[in-house]
Amino acid sequence: MTFEKQVMQAIAEINNTQLTHLNRQLATEAMLEALLDRVDPQALPAIAEEYDAALLRLAEGLPPDMQRPDVWQQWSTLLSDRQRYVRELAALRGTPGAG
Incomplete structure (x- = not known):
């Protein structure tokens, strides 16, 4: 060849x-x-916290020049957006919101 x-x-x-x-x-x-x-909306804040902690721990296994935090951020953003959505929905319904 x-x-x-x-x-x-x-x-x-x-x-x-x-x-x-x-x-x-x-x-x-x-x-x-x-x-x-x-997932129960009440669990979202704990999930977000655990995700961030696990991400930082696992990222230590990658050399800094191979890390792409901007890519990781998508799940933190998704969790934050979901929490905000649940709170807004609860406010519209007049019920207690999650975290």
Whole structure:
């Protein structure tokens, strides 16, 4: 096999690996969103806190130049948005809101 073909094959394998990871991430995000819709609103603040703590702990395993906090922020934002939504909905209904 020529060098050019080896390079093309390596690029194709990297592309396939990236697509596999992206699809796994998509499926994981969909599952988490579905599960989050079923979580007791009172549990959301604790989940957000535990998520942030776990994220910081696990991120220590990545070299700083490989860390992408802007990507991690999406779940913190989602949890915050969900908490805000639950509070606003509770206020509209005149019932006590979650956290």
